[in-house]
Amino acid sequence: MNALAARRRHPAAIAILIMLGLFLTGAVYTVIAPKDADATTQSLSAQSVEEGQALFRANCASCHGLNAEGRATGNGDKKAGPALAGVGAAAVDFQVGTGRMPLAGPMVQAPSGEVKFTDDQIAALGAYIASLAPGPEVPSDEAVDPLKGDPARGGELFRVNCAMCHNFAGAGGALTRGKYAPAIDDVTSKHIYEAMLTGPQSMPVFGDTNLTPESKRDVIAFLTTIDEQESPGGLKLGSLGPVSEGLFAWVFGLGILVGAAVWLGSKSA
Amino acid sequence: MSTDTTPRPADTLREGDTPAQAPPSAAVRTIGGVAGWVDDRTGAAKPVGYLMKKVFPDHWSFMLGEIAMYSMIVCLLTGAFLTFWFVPSAGHVVYDGSYVPLRGVSMSEAYASTLDISFDIKGGLIIRQIHHWAALMFIVALSVHMFRVFFTGAFRKPREINWVIGSVLALLAIIEGFAGYSLPDDLLSGTGLRAMEGFVQTAPVIGSYLAFAIFGGPFPGEMIIPRLYSVHILLIPAILIGLFTAHIGLVFVQKHTQFPGPGRTNENVVGYPVMPVYAAKAGGFFFIVFGIIAMMSALVQINPIWGYGPYDPSPVTAGSQPDWYMGFADGALRLLPGWLEVSAFGFTLSLNIALGALVLLPLVYTVLGAYPFVERWVTGDNREHHLLDRPRNAPTRTGLGMAAITAYSVFWFAAGNDIMAIKLGLSINDITWFFRIGLFVLPPLMFWVTKRICLSLQRRDRDTVLHGRETGTIVRTPDGRFFERHETTTELTPEQWVLVQHEAVAPIEIEAAVDENGVARKAKRSERARARLSRFYFADAVNPVTPAELAAAHHHGAEHEAIEAAPAGESAELESGEPAGRH
């Protein structure tokens, strides 16, 4: 018999066959499966309320209503999507720009994720929503420039207003019933500003009458500084505090020390 | 002695002479001189000689207490260093050091000096991190050491005193740690102090007075930092050092226990002497422990107080937990429901807080410290025990220990419920309810599972002995049956000794209800309780194989797998010339 047949009873044979079968099935499926409908239009060269409206109707109206008036689910007063008049271009820039919107399905909280639109498309959507009613605008670059802010003052503001939800290092924290305040170490300055300004989901609204634009910039300066500074003492273990330190001590600290003890007590060759 | 190669007749006269020794070197003479000087004045040669000959058995699990001890020494050493730079004062100061995000911020001197240690003093951060990691490893190691001592029954007579000392050491260690990490006066530890003040305040009748006494006034006050400092560098270390010296001294005097094995009895210690083996191993292990802690401190950050910010009663960070060893008390505070607080006639009794914070800690350590005496009362065993139990041979004790660890762990993990919620994507409300119910369900379940596992392992040990050694030789009888030849003798191999060395146990019987004169005697309630507990401990005991049982099994085996009286030749073809050992 040939070499392949001679190995037909090899223990790996069945594993290889299964893998081949899976690959084949996957490849066939990929070829013949229907593609998702592509609802994005072509990239725009200028902000356009009409383009924004078209995008809105194609991607957002199923939850937010054809004219952004909001849509109820029919289940009590639960909403599929709230009315968007007055949320402003800043909210659109934040929600769509961090990939939270369009929301894939009903869930406890919209997580940040893959951004589904180009910057121009986001701007167009924002222009459309801003046209419905006045609301917070996308901040200028100067307003969110960390170099212009005071990180020490920003730290004081952060600890009073933000750390209780987002943790002292911005590593995130738990809210009730499965909601959470996300980690903010990987968020652009613009999006941080917009989140404070618009108060997405469970986050309170920190309007300009609560935290002035300068205060917001100070917070951004603080977050940028601690991000750059990383960890003087070594591995951060997620900046989660004593819980992760204790876990490390029990698993690695004790593990290594017990390993040394076992080696010490064992007979030499 | 002679270096000549050609033997000469007179050489035989020198056989049996003791060889001349080389004269001692200068170094040895100096040391000898100093030692003699000291001994002239103290008589130290006798105890030093005694200690150098002490024998210590070799098992890695006996090193756990050493890990704890060495970690404590590292803490003492690095702690002494830190006292040269730390300022234990709550006085206000405006920060002006190298850490930019806190420049210009108002804070206490304690916090500012800790920032200086971390950023403006060479080697300050590494010493601080070594101190904190060593503290964590101290308590981890003493806990695992405690488990080892418990599960092997090393707390039995004559070591009950050492167990009680150990329980007190454990309690003091966690209080010491709490005081230590609260000293920098950062937001996280300050929040912990706030919680402490809150639960002290709820103590019935005296709560508010007690809180004001501890803090020297309203919270936070300026006294708590200096007071914690005295507790942390003076009071508790003094007691810790005294107690652990007694702890080690007792180990020397009573000699270390040992695991059962060939040659090891209750009346001896088998191992290696301090000089030179244990001096090298134990001394070397100190450097290993210190070195590993130093490596951890070089690579892994701990307690980044600069991130938390100075303590202020208004801000707070998500994920506010104490260090791991206080977690069980914090978890208890999260799990106890609010309806336990009752108020009447203008007085409020917060059982939801008092039970978790004021009662739980002393209760845990009291139960811990009392266990050896309870077990002795139940078993009625007053003999000295120097041979350790294999945990499977004490199934009820092992089960109780695992149940206790489970209950502790429920509280402990509950303190991390918000971290678990965000890392596992769960709801903290669900996690809290899981632990609330788990506290009552999981420990009994764990007791039962552990006990069953122990009994099964004991039965397997019995089978291993009775069953004999599988030789791997398959024999086929003329009528087509296959069986494997097992080799037993009524003598055990040394490996099997461990499986049969433990003692048989049985529940205590209450003395007869009727004594020899026919007078009825009512058993006291405590006797009945004792008998009930004894039954709980020993009713389903699996006892070790005795020689009689082995012989019986041997003989029964002869029937079950009897080879017919086949000609020795036929069965011999399948063997490789082994003697006809019966299975």
Add this chain to the structure above:
Amino acid sequence: MNEQDTTHPGSEVASTPEHGTAVRLDQGHVVGDGGLPERFTNPGLPEHVARMADLDEAAARRAEKQVATLFAISIIGTLAFIVCYFAISLETTIFVPGIGETSASNFALGVSLALGLLGIGFGAVHWAKTLMPDEEVVEERHPLRATDESRERVVEELRVGGGSSQITRRPMIKYTLGGALGLFAVPLVLQVAGSLGPMPQNSLSQTFWNGGPSGPGQDPTFVPLRLMRDPENTPIKAEDVTIGSVFHVMPQGLLPDPVTGDGGTPNLLEEAAKAAVLLMRLDEDLIQSQKQRDWGYHGIIAYSKICTHVGCPVGLYEQQTHHLLCPCHQSTFDVTQDAKVIFGPAKRPLPQLQITVDDEGYLVSAAPFQEAVGPSFWERG
């Protein structure tokens, strides 16, 4: 002898004197010991197995070289520490794979110190394992108990000594000694316990919102105080508070100027620990309690931020559910139901602060807290 011509105790049929009355076990179980001991005996120490370094001089020299190398690593580590201490400045950072950007000084000093220590440790242990004698030594235990003579001697000494002190014959001495010794520590305990801290008096039931400093013995008179942003220390107008926002508030006069640090009350942290307040705005229709509406101002409501469990600041405001969550032990308060506890270990709702506006439109307190803020205590009432 049995059929197979092998000899096994217990299998003989005939009874022989040295084996007792043994019977064949297939004839039923008869209790007897068959001449066997009750328990197995200890087989004794196993034979010593020599190590390679014991047998082979080349292996021993190899072990020696290994130990020496480890000690040399320690020396190098220590020298590296000394060099790094002087050479590396505190501001330098270094990129370490797996860790990121970290302090070069901490990393270098720590690793070199660790090597300096581990080299000695591993070297010494390896030396003990390979070259030092590894034959097991047996030390006999003796009963720990002192001899009866020692015990009797002690008893006798105590008896004689105690007797010669005449304490048993002098009851007056005995009783007054007991009293004196029992009491002598009281002054020490009293000094410490009594002087550790002041009596709380009324301070747990009052806050800065009562009109000013509220420590033990201080009894402020009520004046309306403006609600100030924490930490900016700026007053808040009613229209500044929008629906969905949360303000962290301190009373006017408590916080110092954030830039100069001047002003502010003495005992700043002690007052802040009781006076911290959260300000939110709700749609008035959502507010279920009339008292809550009345004490607020057009849906703007103020509650104590100090958790009624053990006192952590209840900072987490969930804008959409109107829940306040305390991060310490997860007590959850429902703002639409007058901050009632809906989950967690707290019992009492957060106290509400009655607010209104002054003639310039700034929010001010209309009355102090009507109950003690923060954790419960026995005499809370």
